[in-house]
Amino acid sequence: MTGGHLQIVICGAGPATNAAQLVKAAQHRSWTATVTATPSAMNFIEPQPLESLTGQPVRSTYQSSPGTRRSLPATDALVIAPATYNSINKIALGLADNYAMTSVAELIGRQVPTVIVPFVNAALAARTPFQHAVASLRDEGVHVLLGPDDQWEPHLPGNGNERQKAFPWTTAFTTAVRLAHEPRRPATGHL
Ligand SMILES: Cc1cc2nc3c(=O)[nH]c(=O)nc-3n(C[C@H](O)[C@H](O)[C@H](O)COP(=O)(O)O)c2cc1C
Numbered sequence: 018m019t020g021g022h023l024q025i026v027i028c029g030a031g032p033a034t035n036a037a038q039l040v041k042a043a044q045h046r047s048w049t050a051t052v053t054a055t056p057s058a059m060n061f062i063e064p065q066p067l068e069s070l071t072g073q074p075v076r077s078t079y080q081s082s083p084g085t086r087r088s089l090p091a092t093d094a095l096v097i098a099p100a101t102y103n104s105i106n107k108i109a110l111g112l113a114d115n116y117a118m119t120s121v122a123e124l125i126g127r128q129v130p131t132v133i134v135p136f137v138n139a140a141l142a143a144r145t146p147f148q149h150a151v152a153s154l155r156d157e158g159v160h161v162l163l164g165p166d167d168q169w170e171p172h173l174p175g176n177g178n179e180r181q182k183a184f185p186w187t188t189a190f191t192t193a194v195r196l197a198h199e200p201r202r203p204a205t206g207h208l
Contacts, residue, residue, distance in 0.1 A: 020047035021093030021197055023190070024124065026117050028101040029057025030136040031177050032184040036062060039096060040070045042190040048093075053077065055104060055117045079116050094193035095124045099136035099184065102147060105161075108133070109150035130196030131159045134169070134189045136181075142171035160192055167192075 023043045027033045036052065043050045051073045054062060064075040074081075097104070104118065113119040125131050133154065141147060142163075151161045162169055162185065169188070172180035 020049070021194075022091060023048050023050040023193065024092045024095045024120070024129075025050055025052045026095065026097040026121055027052060027054045027058040027062060028097065028099055028104040028117075029055055029061055030099040030101050031061070031181045032099040032136050033058050033061035035181070035184065035186070036098070037067060037070055038186040039098060039190060040067065042187050044070070046190070046194065048190075048194075051076070053117045053120055055101075056115055057101070057103075058117075076120075077116060079119075092124060092129050094197045095121070095129050095131040096134065096189050096193050097121060097131070098134035098186070098189050100133045102135075102137045102141040102144075105133060105135055105137075105154070106146055106150045109153045125157065125159060128158070128201050130193060130199070130201075132162055132189050132193045132196065133159055134162045134185060135171070136177070136184065137171050138174040138177065139171040140174050160196060162189060162192060 025036065025039055027036050040050045040052070050071050052067050052071060053076045056077060059077050062075070067075050107114070107118055108121055111122055113122045137147070151163060154161050164170065167188070169185050
């Protein structure tokens, strides 16, 4: 595959400001990208530069701009970054209470190769619900980029601004490309 389509979902955490880096990493490898943001993430990003880069509106609600499609475009990989404590717990539980979460639920269900890059502090990451969420998502075949193998660890509370500079945008994309090239797991659902 020389190129594909990347769906990016941005949640409400500091690194959201720099999400253009992920779009640029994809475009550098001849991928196209579109951006969806949670309602909270809209407080962190400037949609216009992202829209100029991708040529597509940033979607945050079910309402689509005139002329844009309502259904999800064909997607070769999904990257959720930065992923908040809140959204990671919701995705693992299958909650779909906003447009971004509904899209994520459907794309994971379609077995689109998915990478989640958490941006959580160590106190939140230590919570049992979060640890269950990460384990459950990994069980489902989602790559949660977290831990020593991924060289991406939760930061100390209060250290987010400093940590934001090291956010692994490029690794997120290269991991998504690697997953997109792997054979898909057989579906285990019983429906
Ligand atoms: C300035 C600011 C920084 C935040 N940073 C983080 C963060 O780094 N990680 C996180 O999980 N939540 C962070 N939050 C809290 C989330 O924005 C909050 O939980 C929100 O409900 C997340 O919504 P979402 O998951 O739908 O994007 C931050 C909030 C604010 C106002």
